[in-house]
Amino acid sequence: MSGIYSAPTSLELHRKQFPALENKAYFNFGGQGTLPRASLEAIQQAYEYVQQYGPFSGKINDWIDKEVKQTRAALASELAAPVETITFTENVTAGCNIALWGIDWQAGDHLLLSDCEHPGIIATAQEIGRRFEVDISTCPIFATLNQGDPTAVIAQHLQPRTRLVVLSHILWNTGQVLPLAEIIEACRNYSQGTQVIRVLVDAAQSVGSLPLNLTQLGADFYAFTGHKWLCGPEGIGGLYVKPEAFSSLSPTFIGWRSVIKDARDKPIGWKPDGKRFEVATSAFPIYPGLRAAIATHQQWGSAQERYQQICQLSEYLWGGLSELTTVRCLATSPQKSGLVSFVLTNGGSHQQLVESLEQKGFMLRTLLDPDCVRACVHYFTTKAEIDQLIKALQD
Amino acid sequence: MSGIYSAPTSLELHRKQFPALENKAYFNFGGQGTLPRASLEAIQQAYEYVQQYGPFSGKINDWIDKEVKQTRAALASELAAPVETITFTENVTAGCNIALWGIDWQAGDHLLLSDCEHPGIIATAQEIGRRFEVDISTCPIFATLNQGDPTAVIAQHLQPRTRLVVLSHILWNTGQVLPLAEIIEACRNYSQGTQVIRVLVDAAQSVGSLPLNLTQLGADFYAFTGHKWLCGPEGIGGLYVKPEAFSSLSPTFIGWRSVIKDARDKPIGWKPDGKRFEVATSAFPIYPGLRAAIATHQQWGSAQERYQQICQLSEYLWGGLSELTTVRCLATSPQKSGLVSFVLTNGGSHQQLVESLEQKGFMLRTLLDPDCVRACVHYFTTKAEIDQLIKALQD
Numbered sequence: 001m002s003g004i005y006s007a008p009t010s011l012e013l014h015r016k017q018f019p020a021l022e023n024k025a026y027f028n029f030g031g032q033g034t035l036p037r038a039s040l041e042a043i044q045q046a047y048e049y050v051q052q053y054g055p056f057s058g059k060i061n062d063w064i065d066k067e068v069k070q071t072r073a074a075l076a077s078e079l080a081a082p083v084e085t086i087t088f089t090e091n092v093t094a095g096c097n098i099a100l101w102g103i104d105w106q107a108g109d110h111l112l113l114s115d116c117e118h119p120g121i122i123a124t125a126q127e128i129g130r131r132f133e134v135d136i137s138t139c140p141i142f143a144t145l146n147q148g149d150p151t152a153v154i155a156q157h158l159q160p161r162t163r164l165v166v167l168s169h170i171l172w173n174t175g176q177v178l179p180l181a182e183i184i185e186a187c188r189n190y191s192q193g194t195q196v197i198r199v200l201v202d203a204a205q206s207v208g209s210l211p212l213n214l215t216q217l218g219a220d221f222y223a224f225t226g227h228k229w230l231c232g233p234e235g236i237g238g239l240y241v242k243p244e245a246f247s248s249l250s251p252t253f254i255g256w257r258s259v260i261k262d263a264r265d266k267p268i269g270w271k272p273d274g275k276r277f278e279v280a281t282s283a284f285p286i287y288p289g290l291r292a293a294i295a296t297h298q299q300w301g302s303a304q305e306r307y308q309q310i311c312q313l314s315e316y317l318w319g320g321l322s323e324l325t326t327v328r329c330l331a332t333s334p335q336k337s338g339l340v341s342f343v344l345t346n347g348g349s350h351q352q353l354v355e356s357l358e359q360k361g362f363m364l365r366t367l368l369d370p371d372c373v374r375a376c377v378h379y380f381t382t383k384a385e386i387d388q389l390i391k392a393l394q395d
Numbered sequence: 396m397s398g399i400y401s402a403p404t405s406l407e408l409h410r411k412q413f414p415a416l417e418n419k420a421y422f423n424f425g426g427q428g429t430l431p432r433a434s435l436e437a438i439q440q441a442y443e444y445v446q447q448y449g450p451f452s453g454k455i456n457d458w459i460d461k462e463v464k465q466t467r468a469a470l471a472s473e474l475a476a477p478v479e480t481i482t483f484t485e486n487v488t489a490g491c492n493i494a495l496w497g498i499d500w501q502a503g504d505h506l507l508l509s510d511c512e513h514p515g516i517i518a519t520a521q522e523i524g525r526r527f528e529v530d531i532s533t534c535p536i537f538a539t540l541n542q543g544d545p546t547a548v549i550a551q552h553l554q555p556r557t558r559l560v561v562l563s564h565i566l567w568n569t570g571q572v573l574p575l576a577e578i579i580e581a582c583r584n585y586s587q588g589t590q591v592i593r594v595l596v597d598a599a600q601s602v603g604s605l606p607l608n609l610t611q612l613g614a615d616f617y618a619f620t621g622h623k624w625l626c627g628p629e630g631i632g633g634l635y636v637k638p639e640a641f642s643s644l645s646p647t648f649i650g651w652r653s654v655i656k657d658a659r660d661k662p663i664g665w666k667p668d669g670k671r672f673e674v675a676t677s678a679f680p681i682y683p684g685l686r687a688a689i690a691t692h693q694q695w696g697s698a699q700e701r702y703q704q705i706c707q708l709s710e711y712l713w714g715g716l717s718e719l720t721t722v723r724c725l726a727t728s729p730q731k732s733g734l735v736s737f738v739l740t741n742g743g744s745h746q747q748l749v750e751s752l753e754q755k756g757f758m759l760r761t762l763l764d765p766d767c768v769r770a771c772v773h774y775f776t777t778k779a780e781i782d783q784l785i786k787a788l789q790d
Contacts, residue, residue, distance in 0.1 A: 018446075020446040020447070028449075028451035032449065034450060035445075040443070047430070047435055051415040051429065052414070054427065055430065056426030056427035056758065057423065057753055059753070090485055090678075091675040091677070093676075094650070094674055094675065097648040097649065119654060119656050119662045120650030120653065120674070122661065124648075127645065127647075233442075234678055250522065252492075252496065252522075253489060253492040253519075254515060254518045254522055256515040259514060259518045263763065266764070267517055267518035279488050279492065280485070280486040280489065281622060283485075283629055283631075284629060284630075285628075285629070286630075358452055358453050358454070365451065367660070368659055369660045
């Protein structure tokens with residue numbers, strides 16, 4: 001239009017691929033990520049393809065096999081894990097349930113939870129406790145946000161009958177990244193000579209934000225979703241099961257996807273890989289939507305590059321918030337994740353604040369334990385958005 | 396164009412709402428129904444709406460609540476059941492798993508299956524048997540297709556320790572409609588004075604084809620899907636739990652949708668209704684797609700009118716097949732369902748036949764127990780399509 005035209009930056013161009021970013025300042029990636037336009041289009045095309053050549057036909061059954069296979073490979077590649085270790089689930093919680101119910105619990109066994117787990121996981125553990133007379137206890141990880149050693153806390157709470165430790169890789173309420181490799185080693189050391197202590201990780205906040213190598217990490221069970229930091233569609237997630245832990249886990253919810261069958265279609269055994277924990281028909285047209293989201297991120301940069309950007313932006317947000325008198329961050333130093341939680345210093349209602357911010361085009365959320373507000377930054381969040389949020393919180 | 400123009404019939408107009416019907420003769424409704432264009436559009440609009448106002452925000456959380464509520468009401472209305480009795484699931488099999496795993500099994504209990512159940516359900520029952528030392532047995536219902544009394548067969552196989560009978564309302568392999576009300580009464584009569592015998596129904600082939608009043612029918616657990624005879628999107632189904640059976644069933648796979656929470660977000664009990672068996676985030680944008688499919692059918696006629704049409708067309712197909720020398724129907728009389736199974740009389744390969752038919756634009760499927768081909772008609776199948784199929788099978 002005029003001489004002051006400036007070319008869009010590569011970040012501006014990249015952001016244009018996410019329709020949700022057009023009309024708001026979005027800070028809820030820990031709730032749900034913004035779906036790229038390529039995912040929306042892939043989903044729409046998949047629905048149309050299924051109707052054109054099926055919906056139920058030899059050609060579409062082949063298409064489903066191919067889509068599931070390709071999506072499993074894309075997830076396995078993201079997680080640096082063999083494809084055989086990946087199970088598709090509807091969401092993170094379903095993956096946690098597969099691990100929790102698949103263990104051969106004996107009365108008197110012990111299950112240890114961190115005190116920062118999601119209510120659905122706590123409820124599942126409690127029901128496991130009731131049904132199998134398993135002892136459930138919680139250890140104080142929340143208090144290690146600003147001082148203390150989470151590994152030591154967990155190690156102190158292990159018991160001779162502990163069979164499973166359940167914790168999150170990144171705590172959804174404070175953004176703290178737990179030293180998972182160290183915790184896994186502490187569990188392994190404790191259980192030498194006695195029964196194995198397995199570790200189930202709620203990876204809701206880590207997959208799509210942390211660079212991951214699950215093969216090296218050593219977690220037994222790692223449950224994740226595609227619709228948060230990976231920015232895929234809601235309704236598809238997964239569970240990684242470590243090869244060495246595979247035979248210790250029995251399928252619970254079971255369907256045609258779980259089993260191998262004889263010539264008369266009768267089940268005669270489990271699939272030899274992660275498919276044994278899958279059940280039946282899913283929303284298969286959304287699978288290519290998840291792959292398109294993963295590809296969109298890879299076009300921007302490596303997992304390591306994206307994570308560095310998340311950490312820088314998170315520190316920038318934490319720094320800005322720390323200069324305000326109206327709010328106080330829960331963490332006294334920036335965390336190595338995209339989640340930043342804070343409270344109002346005047347004792348005002350966090351719910352009212354979040355509603356008021358949403359009216360102004362800022363999307364954040366409240367949490368209840370602790371009572372706080374959470375803002376999330378992704379690698380494609382802009383400093384301008386953060387500046388605007390800081391300004392809105394100042395007023 | 397000319398004087399010989401004839402106006403499209405109402406059925407022709409109705410069929411134009413299903414893109415999948417445009418380029419083929421479709422006989423796989425028992426595998427997956429043809430999605431109406433209104434469903435495709437509702438799904439696409441929902442994805443766009445979520446990105447415009449969220450994806451995670453107060454407004455979108457309200458939208459999800461409303462969509463889930465309206466879809467639950469639509470299903471409850473189709474099934475003549477209170478909304479509180481309906482749980483959303485990903486598919487039929489997941490609904491069966493909720494019922495199978497939710498029972499307080501004791502070693503020595505007995506579970507009775509019909510011999511026409513889906514392999515995924517058989518595998519689940521076998522795993523229940525292994526984990527809880529429950530006795531699993533099967534009764535010969537397949538043989539009652541042309542003579543015999545399914546109710547008598549089931550009654551003969553009940554045992555003092557029988558706690559659950561698992562059967563399909565319409566058998567997926569033969570299309571036989573079981574006299575469910577009578578079977579439920581036989582179970583109730585048997586269990587008088589002893590423990591209650593619950594009945595779990597695999598309703599994969601009945602919901603969307605049979606007119607249903609679950610309140611009158613009396614089944615304890617009725618698991619169904621939206622993507623077969625209801626012609627909704629794949630990935631959404633449900634489970635009906637009879638109010639009197641509700642307290643007998645514990646949630647197994649559990650998440651934030653299952654629980655009520657205190658002011659600190661900690662789980663303190665189950666939701667008072669069918670939500671207690673739901674887990675966590677689903678592909679919510681497909682929910683309005685299911686409602687649009689249900690509405691499309693209702694525009695054409697009542698459930699009774701649609702079923703009458705299905706039965707007439709099924710009889711027409713059975714009659715046409717019965718006149719051929721190349722094939723033989725499994726049933727010696729037309730069944731009161733849309734499923735018609737047949738075998739080649741020359742011993743040829745059913746798989747090759749189905750593949751060859753698919754090349755010619757006819758979508759059917761094989762089954763392995765018994766080894767046969769299955770053709771399904773819906774209320775909007777045309778006699779012309781059936782005639783063409785008969786002709787193709789004659790050649």
